[in-house]
Amino acid sequence: MQYHARMRADLPASVRRLLAELTPADGPQLVYDAAQLDHTMREVAAAARGAQVQALFAVKSFPLPQVLTLAARHLDGFDVASPGELDLVAALAQPHHVLSMADPTTLGTAALAARWPTLALAPPRQLGPGAAPPRCLLSCESPAALAHALDVCPGAEPALRLSSSLTGQDPAVGSVQSGQGHHRSRFGVDAAPGAAELTRAQVTRAVELARARGRALGLHLHASDVTHTSATRWIELAQAHLATLAEAGVAPSFLDLGGGWHGVADLAATWQALRAALPAELPIFVEPGRLLAREAGFAIGWVRAARSLADRELRVLDLSRVCHLRWSQVELVAPPPRPGHGRKVMLTGPTCYEDDVLGEWLVDDAQALTPGEPVVLRGVTGYAAAWNTGFGGLPPAAVRLVPAMPAMPAMPAVPAVRVVE
Numbered sequence: 001m002q003y004h005a006r007m008r009a010d011l012p013a014s015v016r017r018l019l020a021e022l023t024p025a026d027g028p029q030l031v032y033d034a035a036q037l038d039h040t041m042r043e044v045a046a047a048a049r050g051a052q053v054q055a056l057f058a059v060k061s062f063p064l065p066q067v068l069t070l071a072a073r074h075l076d077g078f079d080v081a082s083p084g085e086l087d088l089v090a091a092l093a094q095p096h097h098v099l100s101m102a103d104p105t106t107l108g109t110a111a112l113a114a115r116w117p118t119l120a121l122a123p124p125r126q127l128g129p130g131a132a133p134p135r136c137l138l139s140c141e142s143p144a145a146l147a148h149a150l151d152v153c154p155g156a157e158p159a160l161r162l163s164s165s166l167t168g169q170d171p172a173v174g175s176v177q178s179g180q181g182h183h184r185s186r187f188g189v190d191a192a193p194g195a196a197e198l199t200r201a202q203v204t205r206a207v208e209l210a211r212a213r214g215r216a217l218g219l220h221l222h223a224s225d226v227t228h229t230s231a232t233r234w235i236e237l238a239q240a241h242l243a244t245l246a247e248a249g250v251a252p253s254f255l256d257l258g259g260g261w262h263g264v265a266d267l268a269a270t271w272q273a274l275r276a277a278l279p280a281e282l283p284i285f286v287e288p289g290r291l292l293a294r295e296a297g298f299a300i301g302w303v304r305a306a307r308s309l310a311d312r313e314l315r316v317l318d319l320s321r322v323c324h325l326r327w328s329q330v331e332l333v334a335p336p337p338r339p340g341h342g343r344k345v346m347l348t349g350p351t352c353y354e355d356d357v358l359g360e361w362l363v364d365d366a367q368a369l370t371p372g373e374p375v376v377l378r379g380v381t382g383y384a385a386a387w388n389t390g391f392g393g394l395p396p397a398a399v400r401l402v403p404a405m406p407a408m409p410a411m412p413a414v415p416a417v418r419v420v421e
């Protein structure tokens with residue numbers, strides 16, 4: 001029996017049709033269901049509208065021209081993290097859009113001024129109606145970055161980014177290690193345990209800088225540490241940030257809560273609860289990324305080698321976790337094994353990297369998964385397409401939206417490797 005004839009019925013018809021047309025010669029594939037993407041975009045937009053929250057699409061999470069066009073149509077703007085991302089969406093930005101820039105290198109500040117010259121020349125509200133550029137929020141990692149942004153982009157609305165470790169919870173996540181097993185985020189104004197004075201001093205400095213130039217100050221955080229799943233946790237995080245600024249004697253002009261919304265089951269209820277818990281006049285922005293690719297992403301790989309280990313089967317695919325499936329928690333798409341017929345199968349990528357493992361599943365022993373057979377995985381995010389690369393002779397995966405969407409502008413070529421002579 002053909003593998004795709006045994007696929008689970010909940011595989012979208014468009015992906016199933018594509019699978020029937022492909023052969024092993026087509027190589028690894030990242031396939032996204034266009035109808036599901038459109039559905040999720042609309043759902044997120046409606047949830048945001050219902051809570052008076054503005055949803056900006058995190059460009060890095062899925063930088064395909066078709067996806068960016070969908071986001072421009074349905075959402076309130078874009079979140080970008082580099083000058084390169086700014087270029088990807090410059091032509092799509094509408095006057096009613098908001099553009100948020102959170103660039104940890106500060107290179108983006110200068111790029112913003114160069115690409116949106118109007119921002120550098122005059123605050124948007126002073127421009128004529130036809131010439132209004134999108135509103136631009138500029139998130140700064142430190143008082144020094146803020147000082148630079150205030151000077152270079154007088155038309156942008158600056159925000160101070162505070163560390164998402166501010167609440168002191170979730171101590172086991174983040175890349176700054178203190179040597180006692182405590183980790184914290186390296187982004188934004190530092191929130192080292194026991195160094196609250198230092199954090200406060202930095203916030204006060206930022207408030208003074210903005211005040212001295214007669215500029216309002218927004219707040220930005222991105223919960224990069226853990227995936228928050230409840231409204232209570234989001235509210236706690238937001239209130240901790242607002243309280244930190246309140247100590248310095250000001251209320252923020254806006255609160256940007258960044259991304260990381262994919263763990264929330266009921267987005268509309270969560271955003272409404274957040275809206276109700278925070279000051280009614282406070283503009284709230286969110287920057288969802290991987291949430292928008294929910295249930296839409298699939299990967300297809302082909303079995304290249306089959307081996308039996310002492311305690312499990314091993315299948316080497318041409319699909320690699322490190323090259324093709326970054327930031328994706330994938331699941332095998334296959335019917336469950338019949339009672340007594342399950343056997344452990346470990347699926348790996350073809351690279352020499354020991355950790356290039358896609359996962360291990362209990363698979364029916366009638367599924368031989370012999371070389372040449374396809375394997376389908378679900379739970380693929382847009383980040384997989386964004387990181388997608390080759391390694392050691394292995395090609396990048398082909399990236400497809402199915403059914404194909406109407407012709408869209410081609411994405412500017414970004415060289416994968418820059419050779420410096």
Ligand SMILES: Cc1ncc(COP(=O)(O)O)c(C=O)c1O
Nearest residue numbers: 058102222259260287288289290
């Ligand atoms: C500042 C910022 N906003 C939004 C996002 C999107 O996050 P997610 O894809 O988890 O929603 C990221 C991701 O790294 C980010 O750094």
